[in-house]
Amino acid sequence: MVADNDPEASARAMVEARADGFPHALVYTHAPRPGIPAARNAALRASLSWARAQPGADPEHPLDAVCVVDDDEWVVPGWLRELLGTRAATGADVVTATVEPVFVGTPPAWAVAGRFYERDRYPTGTSLDYARTSNVLVDGRVFTADGLRFASVGMPGGSDTFFFERARLRGRRIVWCDEAVAYEEVPAERVSARWLVLRQYRYGLVRSAVLRATVPSRARHVRRALAGAGTAAWGLARLVVGVADPVRRVAAARVVASGVGLVLGLVGVTYDDYREVHGR
Known part of the structure; x- marks a missing residue:
């Protein structure tokens, strides 16, 4: 199952060409709505539809x-x-x-x-x-x-x-x-050090965004904020000690970024590191 998240359906011809002679069923589905969740859900819908069409499939739990x-x-x-x-x-x-x-x-x-x-x-x-x-x-x-x-x-x-x-x-x-x-x-x-630090910052944001969405406990949020602040402070201390060594410097900066993300994610701050496409 291949979900194509390009509004122009640019992968359709390539996938359909590969389907001939492919050792397994190869199904293409277009997910023009932007966003990773939309693509994943489109692939899931197509998978369920394909599975229900197979002989002997359980209509309620076909996958x-x-x-x-x-x-x-x-x-x-x-x-x-x-x-x-x-x-x-x-x-x-x-x-x-x-x-x-x-x-x-x-x-x-x-x-x-x-x-x-x-x-x-x-x-x-x-x-x-x-x-x-x-x-x-x-x-x-x-x-x-x-x-x-x-x-x-x-x-x-x-x-x-x-x-x-x-x-x-x-x-x-x-x-x-x-x-x-x-x-x-x-x-x-x-x-690059910049990419690694920003990725860790986003990881902290995501963790706290998920906490906000799944656990509406103010006490849990306060504990998370304190933990994030403590993590950032620990990272700063490590950064001071290891500033001359590139490995220790990057590792410490990532700890700081993670802690800051944990705190800011609790108040709805976001960061999009998918804006820039890297590689092929």
Whole structure:
């Protein structure tokens, strides 16, 4: 299932041409409405429609599972088998996995030494409280029985964080699969301290926007604000100590940005880091 979020439907011809001779059903759907949640929901609607048309499909719960990767990623052989195997072994409703960076060109030494573009990894079966749509399997009943859909948290990006937090609050279990690796290119335009700091700032904004949307507790919001302020202060202290070292300097600046985002996200501040398209 390929959702094309370009108003001009620029991917239609390419996808439909690949459908001939493709080893699996390859379905194109156009999602002209701007925004990541609109594209994800369009792909989901098309998936449900396709699944219900299959012989013997359960009309209420036609989807066994939905797997998602981003359009700039590729996966290892056996990726789907690993996700399905982890779901079968753990009984989890959501199985998420890593996305490893592949730099375009030679990155600076500080970017590699700091491992800023690598994501945390865990033993397979580890329970988590988050997931990302960049590499994930979601049980179909999360969409049909729970009725969950992707929704904005008031800014571009973060709709997957919001989605999986709502699933978690409904009792859906999220686990890690370390073998189902995906890869993505890291364009040269993203290999900068500025990009890393602003991405961490947006992450803080999203976390607090999701908290505002899911937990209307003033006490929780106050605790989050205090935690964000403490995080920013800790990052500033680290920045002073490590200012001469590029790895320590960038790491500390990201901590500051995350803390500031946690605070400002509570009052509705937003940031759009999707305005600029990087890479191909």
